[in-house]
Amino acid sequence: MEDLYKEGKVRAIGVANFQPDRLIDLIINNEIVPAINQIETHPFHQQTETQKFLQENNVQIESWGPFAEGKNNMFQNELLISIAQKYDKSVARVILRWLTQRGVIVIPKSLRKERIVENFNIFDFELSAEDMEAIVSLDTKKSLFFDHRDPEMVKWLGNRKLDV
Numbered sequence: 655m656e657d658l659y660k661e662g663k664v665r666a667i668g669v670a671n672f673q674p675d676r677l678i679d680l681i682i683n684n685e686i687v688p689a690i691n692q693i694e695t696h697p698f699h700q701q702t703e704t705q706k707f708l709q710e711n712n713v714q715i716e717s718w719g720p721f722a723e724g725k726n727n728m729f730q731n732e733l734l735i736s737i738a739q740k741y742d743k744s745v746a747r748v749i750l751r752w753l754t755q756r757g758v759i760v761i762p763k764s765l766r767k768e769r770i771v772e773n774f775n776i777f778d779f780e781l782s783a784e785d786m787e788a789i790v791s792l793d794t795k796k797s798l799f800f801d802h803r804d805p806e807m808v809k810w811l812g813n814r815k816l817d818v
């Protein structure tokens with residue numbers, strides 16, 4: 655990847671699911687600092703400390719699964735619904751706005767055109783500091799999927815054939 659970067663064939667190098675220990679190992683043993691690290695980030699797993707670490711090391715945080723794929727009844731959460739009603743926006747927009755206001759890049763996925771349009775539409779309102787803070791209370795500091803630091807999981811992921 656560094657060779658391609660130096661040849662000008664790629665403009666940036668990004669990584670995914672690098673926890674701080676792995677990321678710093680990568681940084682100190684290579685020349686190019688990754689531009690971005692894509693990690694599970696949503697109201698139930700907020701990654702606040704990891705975000706700070708990434709900022710300190712000039713790596714942009716990007717959220718995969720900003721809705722946690724709807725797990726934990728994300729779209730039915732009472733606090734998120736009450737904030738959404740206050741701004742007359744959907745829960746989805748509140749979540750994406752909250753992440754964006756935190757400086758987190760979001761990549762939500764939807765198979766429905768109207769939702770893709772809805773998910774882009776988050777730049778016509780701003781959450782108050784009070785509402786930003788209220789959402790912090792939802793943090794469980796745990797993945798809703800799996801632990802990327804579990805050796806068995808790392809082995810399983812490493813043995814999968816990439817379908818790219």
Ligand SMILES: NC(=O)c1ccc[n+]([C@@H]2O[C@H](COP(=O)([O-])OP(=O)(O)OC[C@H]3O[C@@H](n4cnc5c(N)ncnc54)[C@H](OP(=O)(O)O)[C@@H]3O)[C@@H](O)[C@H]2O)c1
Binds near residue numbers: 719723747761769772
């Ligand atoms: N790097 C990694 O390890 C990793 C891991 C997982 C995912 N990702 C990436 O992250 C991106 C998003 O991932 P994801 O699909 O896992 O999670 P997600 O965006 O959190 O959730 C997608 C789910 O939310 C629903 N949804 C989307 N917009 C909605 C809206 N406005 N209102 C209500 N429901 C809505 C979708 O349903 P409908 O389709 O029916 O709208 C779908 O069920 C993808 O690009 C994926 O490739 C990366």
